[in-house]
Amino acid sequence: MNILVCLSQVPDTTTKISFTSDNKELNKAGVQYIINPYDELALTKALELNEASGGGSITVVHVGGADAEPVLRKALAIGADQAVRIDTAPMDARQVAAEIAHFVSSASFDLVLAGRESIDYNGGLVGGMLAEYLDWPLVNVATSIEGGAGGSMIVCRDMDGGREKLEVYLPAVITCQKELTEPRIPNMRGIMAARTKPLQVLAPQGKGADMHVLEHALPPSRQACRFFEVHQMDELVEALHQQAKVL
Amino acid sequence: MKILVYAEQQDGHLKKSAVEAVSFARQSFESRGDLNITVLLGGQVDTQAAAELGLYGANSVWMPAESILNSFEVHLHALAIQQALAESGAEVLVMAHTYCGKSLVPRLSVAWDAVLAAGVNSPPECASDGSWKVYRTVYSNKGIASYSVSGVRRILSFLPNALKPVECSSPCTVFPWNTTVNSAAAKTRSLELQKVQGKIPLTEAERVISGGRGLKGPEHWHLIEDLAEVCDAATACSKPVSDMHWRSHDEHVGQTGITIKPDLYMAVGISGAIQHLAGVSSSKTIVAINTDREAPFFKVADYGVVGDAFEVLPQLTQAIRRLRKG
Ligand SMILES: Cc1cc2nc3c(=O)[nH]c(=O)nc-3n(C[C@H](O)[C@H](O)[C@H](O)COP(=O)(O)OP(=O)(O)OC[C@H]3O[C@@H](n4cnc5c(N)ncnc54)[C@H](O)[C@@H]3O)c2cc1C
Numbered sequence: 001m002n003i004l005v006c007l008s009q010v011p012d013t014t015t016k017i018s019f020t021s022d023n024k025e026l027n028k029a030g031v032q033y034i035i036n037p038y039d040e041l042a043l044t045k046a047l048e049l050n051e052a053s054g055g056g057s058i059t060v061v062h063v064g065g066a067d068a069e070p071v072l073r074k075a076l077a078i079g080a081d082q083a084v085r086i087d088t089a090p091m092d093a094r095q096v097a098a099e100i101a102h103f104v105s106s107a108s109f110d111l112v113l114a115g116r117e118s119i120d121y122n123g124g125l126v127g128g129m130l131a132e133y134l135d136w137p138l139v140n141v142a143t144s145i146e147g148g149a150g151g152s153m154i155v156c157r158d159m160d161g162g163r164e165k166l167e168v169y170l171p172a173v174i175t176c177q178k179e180l181t182e183p184r185i186p187n188m189r190g191i192m193a194a195r196t197k198p199l200q201v202l203a204p205q206g207k208g209a210d211m212h213v214l215e216h217a218l219p220p221s222r223q224a225c226r227f228f229e230v231h232q233m234d235e236l237v238e239a240l241h242q243q244a245k246v247l
Numbered sequence: 248m249k250i251l252v253y254a255e256q257q258d259g260h261l262k263k264s265a266v267e268a269v270s271f272a273r274q275s276f277e278s279r280g281d282l283n284i285t286v287l288l289g290g291q292v293d294t295q296a297a298a299e300l301g302l303y304g305a306n307s308v309w310m311p312a313e314s315i316l317n318s319f320e321v322h323l324h325a326l327a328i329q330q331a332l333a334e335s336g337a338e339v340l341v342m343a344h345t346y347c348g349k350s351l352v353p354r355l356s357v358a359w360d361a362v363l364a365a366g367v368n369s370p371p372e373c374a375s376d377g378s379w380k381v382y383r384t385v386y387s388n389k390g391i392a393s394y395s396v397s398g399v400r401r402i403l404s405f406l407p408n409a410l411k412p413v414e415c416s417s418p419c420t421v422f423p424w425n426t427t428v429n430s431a432a433a434k435t436r437s438l439e440l441q442k443v444q445g446k447i448p449l450t451e452a453e454r455v456i457s458g459g460r461g462l463k464g465p466e467h468w469h470l471i472e473d474l475a476e477v478c479d480a481a482t483a484c485s486k487p488v489s490d491m492h493w494r495s496h497d498e499h500v501g502q503t504g505i506t507i508k509p510d511l512y513m514a515v516g517i518s519g520a521i522q523h524l525a526g527v528s529s530s531k532t533i534v535a536i537n538t539d540r541e542a543p544f545f546k547v548a549d550y551g552v553v554g555d556a557f558e559v560l561p562q563l564t565q566a567i568r569r570l571r572k573g
């Protein structure tokens with residue numbers, strides 16, 4: 001299959017978040033960027049699907065600036081065949097989705113995989129918007145993906161209070177949840193090969209963003225912890241009941 | 248101001264988020280004198296239950312006359328909502344940011360060409376020029392961003408448990424609603440549904456009891472379950488616990504798991520790693536139980552017990568039983 005994997009780059013999960021003095025953006029000093037964990041799963045799943053069927057090619061796409069190229073190279077080292085960067089600084093999910101949709105319509109993909117959400121802006125929106133732009137089916141939050149009969153895929157997805165197994169015909173957009181697979185670590189051969197794999201930079205099609213951040217803030221700090229001894233469980237329960245009013 | 252609220256149901260019962268959605272719309276735009284809220288039910292439910300959405304501020308409720316929407320197929324529901332948007336003349340669509348909502352709102356924002364404020368924490372602040380200011384958490388709960396939202400058509404989805412529903416009126420009329428959506432428009436075919444039976448869904452739960460590696464093994468989880476039972480809580484766990492298959496993956500909370508904001512989050516034998524806190528730190532009240540006084544969880548907890556979970560949990564469960572009885 002020809003599979004497209006949408007990659008976002010996000011601050012490493014251990015990053016202590018702070019904002020610039022005008023609170024307009026993230027304070028990037030010392031921040032390490034990684035492939036969004038769900039996108040890494042999407043990439044690994046794409047490799048597994050093509051290994052199982054014995055063919056096809058995998059493209060990774062990122063909408064953003066040149067600072068994301070190390071992350072794209074890493075994806076090539078893990079096993080993607082080619083990378084595409086759409087050169088703009090997106091401000092919201094709709095802008096990202098519109099750019100990717102434009103790229104997809106100029107190519108021929110059977111399947112687009114994205115993460116369930118990015119762990120920076122946590123929208124969980126790009127996959128669904130992309131599916132609508134393309135008028136393709138969407139399966140959100142997939143925990144397993146397997147090839148079915150006659151060009152269909154069998155997918156399990158998380159839903160409120162349970163899980164659903166469903167069949168979807170290609171082409172489709174599927175967003176990936178953990179449990180799908182385990183991420184792969186690039187080996188030396190992959191890292192060498194990545195240097196010569198194509199990384200294409202495309203001009204944006206130019207849709208602007210709808211949503212603009214006014215300001216960022218840190219969550220309100222919490223009051224100091226009130227401690228109870230092991231023999232004071234009635235007092236703790238009383239505090240939860242009377243003071244916090246949560247019991 | 249005309250608002251369409253999409254209210255979720257499952258197996259013929261309104262979900263908790265249905266009442267929240269109506270109340271969220273009412274509480275957000277109460278100050279608008281011309282506020283008119285139409286509710287589209289995402290499937291057929293008991294008429295009495297539907298009429299009671301009026302208590303929370305619905306002006307009218309549309310109940311699908313056909314059974315086609317009773318099970319959730321995202322493409323059919325998206326089309327039905329678009330039909331209802333057109334018929335109601337609504338400028339704003341409100342729904343909960345549940346799994347269903349998360350599949351619907353991105354599609355609808357493109358299809359209806361609306362500005363989307365997704366997953367907001369609280370009702371928007373409405374400015375005199377008609378724009379809204381909304382807040383949502385970013386960087387996995389480690390930050391909060393405010394956005395300005397304007398545009399002729401808008402979609403607002405809110406996090407479950409974002410506010411307490413308030414009764415403000417009386418039951419309203421329920422109208423049968425004929426949809427033009429045809430089952431041929433479905434793009435996926437459901438093969439099997441596995442529902443978590445009898446358990447409170449984690450994302451909806453008001454109280455959550457969560458266990459970590461400090462519990463030493465799955466055979467000790469009855470301590471967590473007993474405590475959860477006496478306080479009507481859902482159960483959750485840290486990532487290593489689900490990675491080791493002590494508990495199923497759908498209980499894993501944190502940056503790479505589920506994000507929750509219950510009224511009460513109790514962390515038992517969980518150290519409080521930054522990735523774990525990312526998923527739970529917006530809980531209203533946090534209790535940490537840990538043998539290590541220096542565990543990072545105590546820095547964010549409101550109440551703490553330094554002690555052995557095996558000793559603390561049975562006593563705490565007993566104490567809550569006494570409260571419930573008394
Ligand atoms: C300098 C700078 C500042 C930014 N400031 C903001 C801001 O203030 N507010 C804001 O919302 N966004 C901002 N962004 C954009 C942000 O990084 C996201 O790309 C975009 O908002 C989508 O985020 P989301 O959380 O909605 O994605 P989600 O919908 O959660 O992402 C789901 C999936 O979509 C795919 N995806 C997401 N983003 C991209 C991408 N860029 N390229 C390819 N695939 C992608 C991934 O597979 C991801 O797992 C900024 C970007 C830059 C470069």
Ligand SMILES: Cc1cc2nc3c(=O)[nH]c(=O)nc-3n(C[C@H](O)[C@H](O)[C@H](O)COP(=O)(O)OP(=O)(O)OC[C@H]3O[C@@H](n4cnc5c(N)ncnc54)[C@H](O)[C@@H]3O)c2cc1C
Nearest residue numbers: 459460461485486501502503516517518520522523538556
């Ligand atoms: C990319 C990435 C993503 C991650 N995402 C997540 C995530 O989403 N969610 C998540 O949870 N983690 C996540 N993690 C893992 C995280 O970093 C921690 O490793 C994990 O949260 C630790 O789990 P724990 O607290 O159960 O175990 P530990 O850190 O081992 O803590 C066990 C705690 O139990 C206490 N204890 C021991 N015995 C007892 C007893 N008898 N009674 C009471 N207390 C006791 C100990 O003092 C200790 O504090 C992620 C890590 C990475 C790298």
